[in-house]
Amino acid sequence: xxxxxxxxxxxxxxxxxxxTLSCRASQSVNNKFLVWFxxxxxxxxxxxxxxxxxxxxxxxxxxxxxxxxTDFTLTISRLEPEDFAVYYCHLxxxxxxxxxxxxxxxx
Amino acid sequence: QVHLVQSGAExxxxxxxxxxxxxxxxxxxxxxxxxxxxxxxxQGLEWMGWINTASGDTNYAQKxxxxxxxxxxxxVTTVYMELTRLRSDDxxxxxxxxxxxxxxxxxxxxxxxxTMVTVSS
Numbered sequence: 001x002x003x004x005x006x007x008x009x010x011x012x013x014x015x016x017x018x019x020t021l022s023c024r025a026s027q028s029v030n031n032k033f034l035v036w037f038x039x040x041x042x043x044x045x046x047x048x049x050x051x052x053x054x055x056x057x058x059x060x061x062x063x064x065x066x067x068x069x070t071d072f073t074l075t076i077s078r079l080e081p082e083d084f085a086v087y088y089c090h091l092x093x094x095x096x097x098x099x100x101x102x103x104x105x106x107x
Numbered sequence: 108q109v110h111l112v113q114s115g116a117e118x119x120x121x122x123x124x125x126x127x128x129x130x131x132x133x134x135x136x137x138x139x140x141x142x143x144x145x146x147x148x149x150q151g152l153e154w155m156g157w158i159n160t161a162s163g164d165t166n167y168a169q170k171x172x173x174x175x176x177x178x179x180x181x182x183v184t185t186v187y188m189e190l191t192r193l194r195s196d197d198x199x200x201x202x203x204x205x206x207x208x209x210x211x212x213x214x215x216x217x218x219x220x221x222t223m224v225t226v227s228s
Contacts, residue, residue, distance in 0.1 A: 035214040037152075044202055044218035045144075045152065051212035088152055092214050095168070096142070096154035 002027045004089050006099035012107040019076040021102045023089030031067050035090040036074045038083075039101075045088065049074065081106075109133040111203050111219035118225045119193050126189040127222045129203030136184040137161040140206035142215055143177065143188045145199040153199075157206065158186060193226045200224075 003026040013019055023034070034052040037045035047056045049065040052072055062077040076083055084106050089099040114128040129141065143155040156167035158177040165177045176189045186203055200221040207216035 032212040037215075039152075044221055045204075045215075047207070047214055047216045047218075050207070050214040050216075051210075054212065056214075056216060090152070090214070092212075096157075098152040098154065100151050 001095055002029065002091060002097060004091060004097055004099035006087075006089060006102045008102060009100075010103045010105060012105050013079055014107045015079050015081055017079050019074075019079055019083070019104055021074040021076075021087050021104070023072040023074070023099050025070040025072070025091070027070070029070055029072075029091060030093070033092040033094075034065075034067065034072050035092050036063075036065055037088045037090060038085045039088065040085045048087075050092070076104075079104075109205065109217045111205065111217055113201075113203060113219040113222045116223040116225070118227065120228055121194055121226055123193050123226075124189060124191040125193060125224050126187055127201050127203075127224070129186045129188070129219050131184045131186070131205075134205075136181060139208075141177075141179070141186045142204045142206055143175075143201060144204055144215070145201045146221075147196070147199040150199075155188070155201075160186065190224075193224075195226050198224065198226045 005024045007022045031052040036049035039045045052067045053065040064075045066073045086101045086103050088101050091097045110132045112130045117125050140157045142157045158165045179186045202221050203219040204215035205217040
């Protein structure tokens with residue numbers, strides 16, 4: 001099984017700051033199948049990034065994804081109040097595994 | 108606009124079964140697979156399986172093999188998830204999510220609002 005490990009577990013930042021969230025795969029991954037979701041309390045996940053770096057429709061350009069080997073990164077360039085949420089990485093295809101999530105909280 | 112509308116909350120006793128529906132609208136039903144993902148209270152996301160809405164073919168996570176059945180009714184553009192032999196640790200919010208495949212890439216792009224299933228004696 002390809003396990004996705006996200007870090008940190010919790011990230012405390014202030015609005016306006018830059019957020020960097022990591023997701024590491026335990027085995028080689030086809031970059032085209034790495035996805036990021038945002039989830040707020042009581043809501044369904046929101047599709048943010050697919051193919052490791054392509055923004056989904058309607059996603060602001062402050063959200064970006066990148067990859068280096070088996071390390072994937074979600075970057076939020078300047079945090080807005082509505083960005084504080086839990087973020088999950090996801091491997092689309094195969095076992096469709098999810099990372100355990102990173103909680104982005106207001107400092 | 109694409110919508111996935113799920114059925115309401117359910118309460119079941121251990122050992123019982125539950126069937127959750129996901130009614131779709133706003134797109135061509137048979138062109139996209141549908142997945143089911145669940146989330147236990149305070150926990151992360153767990154993939155359960157998908158159904159090919161055109162053919163009815165299914166693929167289930169090994170953990171749920173033998174207990175979960177995904178079906179669809181093309182006449183009402185609705186997908187169903189049935190989970191049997193319920194246990195207390197099946198208490199979770201169950202989501203349907205549309206499969207999006209584009210340019211050799213993809214993901215789960217539209218989600219239902221979720222259905223809370225509580226298993227309690």
